[in-house]
Amino acid sequence: MSEDFPRLDMLIIGAGPAGLYAAYYAGFRGMSVGVMDSLPELGGQVSALYPEKVIYDVAGIPAIRGQDLVDALVTQAESARPRYILGHRAETLRIADDFTSVVTHRGLTVEALTVLITGGIGTFSPRQLPDGDEFAQRGLMYFVPHLDELAGLDVLIVGGGDSAFDWAASLEPIARSLTLIHRRTDFRAHESTVDKVLASSVRVLTPYEVFKVHGHERIEAVDVFDNRDHDRQVRLEVQAVVAALGFTADLGPFTRWGLEQRKRHILVDPAMRTNLRRVFAAGDIVDYDGKVKLISVGFGEAATAVNNAAVVIDPSAHIFPGHSTERL
Numbered sequence: 001m002s003e004d005f006p007r008l009d010m011l012i013i014g015a016g017p018a019g020l021y022a023a024y025y026a027g028f029r030g031m032s033v034g035v036m037d038s039l040p041e042l043g044g045q046v047s048a049l050y051p052e053k054v055i056y057d058v059a060g061i062p063a064i065r066g067q068d069l070v071d072a073l074v075t076q077a078e079s080a081r082p083r084y085i086l087g088h089r090a091e092t093l094r095i096a097d098d099f100t101s102v103v104t105h106r107g108l109t110v111e112a113l114t115v116l117i118t119g120g121i122g123t124f125s126p127r128q129l130p131d132g133d134e135f136a137q138r139g140l141m142y143f144v145p146h147l148d149e150l151a152g153l154d155v156l157i158v159g160g161g162d163s164a165f166d167w168a169a170s171l172e173p174i175a176r177s178l179t180l181i182h183r184r185t186d187f188r189a190h191e192s193t194v195d196k197v198l199a200s201s202v203r204v205l206t207p208y209e210v211f212k213v214h215g216h217e218r219i220e221a222v223d224v225f226d227n228r229d230h231d232r233q234v235r236l237e238v239q240a241v242v243a244a245l246g247f248t249a250d251l252g253p254f255t256r257w258g259l260e261q262r263k264r265h266i267l268v269d270p271a272m273r274t275n276l277r278r279v280f281a282a283g284d285i286v287d288y289d290g291k292v293k294l295i296s297v298g299f300g301e302a303a304t305a306v307n308n309a310a311v312v313i314d315p316s317a318h319i320f321p322g323h324s325t326e327r328l
């Protein structure tokens with residue numbers, strides 16, 4: 001038993017849609033489960049890259065906002081009482097005879113009878129602003145999972161892609177004032193969202209970049225400059241900065257664990273087993289002939305992986321879980 005953590009039946013690495021659904025399923029199978037993610041937020045690519053976009057191809061749900069899907073997955077997983085281990089990147093894996101242990105970059109050891117890797121495209125780290133890192137959680141944010149947090153504030157959004165414009169469009173009615181800056185004059189976001197933002201009360205400054213973030217307890221102002229003429233600076237009195245500069249993705253640790261791979265994906269068999277004993281994988285990170293990278297496919301793979309892991313944990317268990325409708 002690790003000193004850090006009680007031994008779990010299953011450790012899920014990756015809190016995207018596949019990992020969150022797997023957490024629900026692990027609970028359905030009576031397992032104790034932990035969900036680890038290097039990001040501070042649940043939801044994987046959906047929360048990080050497109051929380052405001054509407055998803056149309058999740059079975060049984062004609063249309064749902066990305067963050068609403070994540071919130072629903074988290075609610076569904078509550079019945080499993082998962083232990084969330086956020087802000088921890090799984091760094092090393094050791095497989096003993098009858099359990100596995102994963103050590104994170106912050107030195108936490110988590111032991112589990114089985115591991116399910118739902119690491120998507122790898123750990124993604126937000127691209128940093130040139131200044132203001134010390135204000136993380138004190139006004140500086142890289143995600144806006146809950147727009148209400150910014151209600152009534154003067155907000156600066158930095159970036160010219162889909163996330164920046166989606167957040168600008170959604171925050172415009174609830175922020176006190178909104179400024180968007182981008183270092184180029186052209187944008188990479190969907191044209192209709194750009195048009196909507198440009199026609200709104202959002203102040204858009206291009207080609208502007210962040211120079212200095214000021215504040216004490218929290219952010220109070222940000223100096224931005226015109227990158228064609230560095231002397232042209234503007235001080236923006238804002239209490240929050242949303243840095244939507246994109247993410248870098250890195251499969252990193254998984255490539256060193258001895259997992260069989262194909263084109264930087266983990267190879268699995270039809271039971272979602274990897275070549276390593278007690279280690280399963282599902283979602284965007286896996287490959288097999290015919291693999292399709294979609295949320296709905298990841299859900300199915302997660303269920304397959306957990307049900308097959310149930311038999312590894314308890315050889316007398318059945319792979320088929322029974323129908324959820326038959327549960328009290």
Ligand SMILES: Cc1cc2nc3c(=O)[nH]c(=O)nc-3n(C[C@H](O)[C@H](O)[C@H](O)COP(=O)(O)OP(=O)(O)OC[C@H]3O[C@@H](n4cnc5c(N)ncnc54)[C@H](O)[C@@H]3O)c2cc1C
Nearest residue numbers: 014016017018037038044045090119120122123283284295
């Ligand atoms: C703009 C955009 C729009 C999309 N629209 C759709 C759509 O309409 N329909 C659809 O089906 N799909 C869509 N997708 C694809 C969909 O988002 C992915 O298929 C889905 O998110 C994959 O889920 P996942 O759980 O496998 O991985 P991810 O969502 O990528 O989550 C993986 C998680 O694992 C974490 N992680 C990775 N490595 C480690 C580690 N070593 N330690 C700890 N944590 C780790 C990451 O931080 C991440 O949070 C879209 C994608 C994008 C970018």
